[in-house]
Amino acid sequence: MIRALLLALMLLGTAMPVAALTMDSYEFESEAERERFRELLAELRCLVCQNESLADSQADLAGDLREQVYEQMQQGKTNGEITEYLVARYGDFVRYRPPVTPGTYLLWFGPPVILLLGLFFAVRLLRGRTGQEQQLNEAQRRRAAELLDEDDRGDGH
Amino acid sequence: MIAELGHFAVILALLLAVVQGVVPLVGSLRGYVNWTAVARPAATGQFVFLAIAFAALAHAFLTDQFSVAYVAQNSNSALPLAYKFAAIWGAHEGSLLLWVLILAGWTVAVAAFSRNLPEIMVARVISVMxxxxxxxxxxxxxxxxxxxxxxRAPAEGRDLNPLLQDPGLVIHPPLLYMGYVGLSVAFAFALAALAGGRLDSTWARWSRPWTTVAWMFLTLGISLGSWWAYNELGWGGWWFWDPVENASLMPWLVATGLMHSLAVTEKRGTFRSWTVLLAILAFSLSLLGTFLVRSGVLTSVHAFATDPTRGLYILAFLIVVVGGSLALYAWRSPTIASGTRFGFLSRESLLLGNNLLLLAITAAVLLGTLYPLFYDAMGMGKLSVGFPWFNAMFLLFAPPLGVLMGIGPITRWQHDDAQSLWRRLRLACGIAVLAFLAFALYHHSVDGLKVALGMGLAVWIAATTVVSLRSRVRAGTGLAGKWRILRRQSRSYYGMLVAHLGIAVFAVGVAAVSIWGEERDVRLGPGDEVQVGGYTFLFREVAKVDGPNYRSDMATVTVLNDGTPIATLNPEKRRYNASGQVMTESGVDVGFTRDLYVALGEPLGDGSWSVRIYDKPFVRWIWGGSILMALGGLLAVSDRRYRVARYKAKAEQALHGKPA
Amino acid sequence: MIRYLLPLGIFLVLAVFFAVGLQRDPSEIPSPLVGKPAPEFQLPRLHQPERAIDNAALEGEVSVVNVWASWCVGCREEHEVVKALANSGAAPVYGLNYKDAREDALRWLSHFGDPYTAIAVDRDGDVGIDWGVYGVPETFILDADGVIRYKHIGPMSETDLREKILPVIRELKTEARS
Known part of the structure; x- marks a missing residue:
């Protein structure tokens, strides 16, 4: 935040009037539209303030961009079109939801793959560990279960 | 003069740290008993000198010595006393001093509470620290x-960053650091065990309570940070997936896995090398967090002011510590015998699942946090990875984790039977599925599905808790008998239940606030009112108020429910005198089932203001759940078996049974 | 053995990325407009508000567009460098006066000097948005076809001028001749 402020001061200067109408009172035809505006702004990143969304930023530029988004919504543009408009000017940095491109395959598909790999190794490991278990006869197993039951009472785990 | 004394104390502390780091370790490897005996006095000495240094810095702040650069940058004579003290850790340099002081404190604690451990082990642990x-x-x-x-000393200081002038921020960093640094104890135990080649269940028993305590602090520290952000940033959110937040979440996730894994290693002697790895990773991630926050490689809302040489230094340190310990792990661990066998369906296998999931989530969070860095380093440009991505990933991982969390405590160690397990769980499962369906049908939307998932999991965890308790009291006859059994259960058992219930409470809060909340941005003048979430907000006036080091526009908003006033809120817009920075202080009416939250925007002329109003249902449950989790940790460490007598006996047994 | 080395391996890969990351400035956001024709604009000139200036002015030779404002501290910081660039005759320097009051801008120029070939006035910042401006000062270098080829974010230093701006201009000029 400190750095963000310094940067904002450096880039925007000090004599600039703080327009900062974060909470502009835009007029909408319906609640759904208002909600759509809010959600769209929340997914767009302010450029000067480092890590704040357009919905929350008090930077001057963020105010201008909110105005743009509002106007384009009034013109009937879709969320996708509005996002594209901003991406064409500022790059993918403006969207908090990264696009799915070859460059982000690792990002989007990495975690599911990690999950599947984890599952695979867990199952393999368990298979390997269970070998001996099957060799217990019924009596031994019952005895073991009793012992464990006692043990179980002592502790949470 | 006193500042110089502080500086000198830090130098002496460093010299003692060198002694503490080298002499006992060499002694333990070579078998020089009098060398290992150096560990405790050196650790105590280091702590004393760091306490002196800290006191010197505190003195500089409390007496407004603006000739000290750090004080001049982060304090002001008009700053209230409590904030002058908190300003010690308000920026990079002082927070580092707090970091090492806490590290020295943990070391002294280890030295004091491990009198019954083998001397050689203690010496190594203290050395690593x-x-x-x-x-x-x-x-x-x-x-x-x-x-x-x-x-040349300035006449006046530049003041503490106004963002940090909040009661939450007075205690958030110390709690968080207690957690981060506390993980170094488990790390040191793991390295000491690796170095000595003895990785039996004893070291797991030794490091378990330390890990739980560190985890407890970390839990509190993170949730306090979240609570502070909610109050202070005026955007009504409780988590933003900012790199700095992620940096604290990752060690927490791994530490959570470590606590469970330590339990298995202690009780069943299995998962040994895995547990060591988690202990190393947990602390490594807390160091990584330090690097991310202080080096400026990532853009964050609350990063420290940075400079590249510092980044380079921490990176070098990171490579030595993390690289070194992982290399030691790779070298020593293949010799660790794998532990006892367990069934495909057993508490061990479910805890393994828990560990893998927690580690997978950590990996995902790490990937998302660092991806912008990779992207840029590969020359592909700049990218943002924000909450839409992280939320999607959490939706992927949270359900299996929640399901396992319900089954685990009910499953038997070593082997369990699927059919009997199902018999024990089917009722709980039915209730949870019903809850899920009820919420899903009520909302029938994609967002509604998320809420249904959160609520379903919360109900599932609560229901399985009841199942667990019931299965334990079944043996008792009559209420008295059952009560006796309940009283006989260990505190660590109750600790687990409470912590798991904390997750359920947390899930309710997250789910509820994500969909049932309402938000309005409105223009309000004196006398205007607006309806939000079934309440009427009456905007009375805005008055100028002078604070100790700021001037404020303070609004008075009366909240009415069916015409009856239920709360008066005073959101503020403060301008701090020294820095000229403007801060939003939200006005919040706290409630068990909802918060009403008002933040002041900008004056719009003619006496009216832009105002943001939220109705936040169940938002307190998010932090309430975290407090329950921490409470669970507290119960677990207060367990009888950690009290001295039995501990001593076991340790001695270990010592004589298996010499290192 | 390999599975025990895996954590170390992953960490070392991360460390390499961190080392690279330390060399970069996370606050600098590269423009997607580099390599694309300059966005269209038609704006009044600062000195002759009745006359418009548009893309045509930037075509035909290599040119520089410097975004500035009188309220911008960084602009004052880099102004000597902008003057040096204009005086070098390497390329004409056009100004884009961003979200500024006319009187303030004129006073600022008379005080600090006016190196600009012509200045377009972007009162509302709409052209700024089209050009992807997110903080002033910013400096664009355009080739003879009016395509943006380079963008500098933040104040230019003399080193930037010597080592980045001038070489790019020279290269673009050679390209235009061949």
Whole structure:
């Protein structure tokens, strides 16, 4: 935040009037539209303030961009079109939801793959560990279960 | 003069850290008993000198010594006393000093509470902590000295960053650091065990309570940070997936896995090398967090002011500590015998699942946090990875984790039977599915599905808790008998239940606030009112109020429910005198089932203001759940078996049974 | 053995990325407009508000567009460098006066000097948005076809001028001749 402020001061200067109408009172035809505006702004990143969304930023530029988004919504543009408009000017940095491109395959598909790999190794490991278990006869197993039951009472785990 | 004394104390502490890091370790490897005996006095000495240094810095702040550069940058004579004290850790240099002081404190605690452990083990643990301390103390002395003087002292200080002038921020960093640094104990135990080649269940028993305590602090620290952000940033959110937040979440996730894994290693002697790896990773991630926050490689809302030489230093330190310990792990661990066998369906296998999931989530969070860095380093440009991505990933991982969390405590160690398990769980499962369906049908939307998932999991965890308790009291006859059994259960059992219920409470809060909340941005003048969430907000007036070091526009908003006033809120817009920075202080009416939250925007002329109003249902449950989790940790460490007598016997047994 | 080395391996890969990351400035956001024709604009000139200036002015030779404002501290910081660039004759320097009051801008120029070939006035910042401006000062270098080829974010230093701006201009000029 400190750095963000310094940067904002450096880039925007000090004599600039703080327009900062974060909470502009835009007029909408319906609640759904208002909600759509809010959600769209929340997914767009302010450029000067480092890590704040357009919905929350008090930077001057963020105010201008909110105005743009509002106007384009009034013109009937879709969320996708509005996002594209901003991406064409500022790059993918403006969207908090990264696009799915070859460059982000690792990002989007990495975690599911990690999950599947984890599952695979867990199952393999368990298979390997269970070998001996099957060799217990019924009596031994019952005895073991009793012992464990006692043990179980002592502790949470 | 006193500042110089502080500086000198840090130098002495560094010298002692070198002694503490080297002498006992060499002694333990060579078998020089009098060398290992150096560990405790050196650790105590280091702590004393760091306490002196800290006191010197505190003195500089409390007496407004603006000739000390750090004080001049982060304090002001008009700053209230409590904030002058908190300003010690308000920026990079002083927070590092707090970091090492806490590290020294943990070391002294280890030295004091491990009188019954084998001397050689204690010596190694203290040595490892001394080595970590060397890194941080030299970092302070060579790049970030809080005692540096200015050639010409300014008449007035630049004041503490207004964002940090909040009661939450007074205790958030110390709690968080207690957690981060506390993980160094488990790390040191793991390295000591690796170095000595003895990785049996004893070291797991030794490091378990330390890990739980550190985890407890970390839990509190993170949730306090979240609570502060909610109050202070005026955007009504409780988590933003900012790199700095992620940096604290990752060690927490791994530490959570570590606590469970330690339990298995202690009780069943299995998962040994895995547990060691988690202990190393948990602390490594807390160091990584330090790097991310202080080096400026990532853009964050609350990063420290940074400079590249510092980044380079921490990176070098990171490579030595993390690289070194992982290399030791790769070298020593293949010799660790794998532990006892367990069934495909057993508490061990479910805890393994828990560990893998927690580690997978950590990996995902790490990937998302660092991806912008990779992207840029590969020359592909700049990218943002924000909450839409992280939320999607959490939706992927949270359900299996929640399901396992319900089954685990009910499953038997070593082997369980699927059919009997199902018999025990089917009722709980039915209730949870019903809850899920009820919420899903009520909302029938994609967002509604998320809420249904959160609520379903919460109900599932609560229901399985009841199942667990019931299965334990079944043996008792009559209410008295059942009560006796309940009383006989260990505190660590109750600790687990409470912590798991904390997750359920947390899930309710997250789910509820994500969909049932309402938000309005409105223009309000004196006398205007607006309806939000079934309440009427009456905007009365805005008055000028002078604070100790700021001037404020304070609004008075009366909240009415069916015409009856239920709360008066005073959101403020403060302008701090020294820095000219403007801060939003939200006005919040706290409630068990909802918060009403008002933040003041900008004056719009003619006496009216832009105002943001939220109705936040169940938002307190998010932090309430975290407090329950921490409470669970507290119950677990207060367990009888950690009390001295039995501990001593076991340790001695271990000592004589298996010499290192 | 390999599975025990895996954590170390992953960490070392991360460390390499961190080392690279330390060399970069996370606050600098590269423009997607580099390599694309300059966005269209038609704006009044600062000195002759009745006359418009548009893309045509930037075509035909290599040119520089410097975004500035009188309220911008960084602009004052880099102004000597902008003057040096204009005086070098390497390329004409056009100004884009961003979200500024006319009187303030004129006073600022008379005080600090006016190196600009012509200045377009972007009162509302709409052209700024089209050009992807997110903080002033910013400096664009355009080739003879009016395509943006380079963008500098933040104040230019003399080193930037010597080592980045001038070489790019020279290269673009050679390209235009061949």
């Amino acid at each position: 001394g080595l970590i301390s060397i890194g941080f103390l030299s970092f302070i002395l060579f790049t970030s000295n809080p005692f540096d003087r200015l050639m």
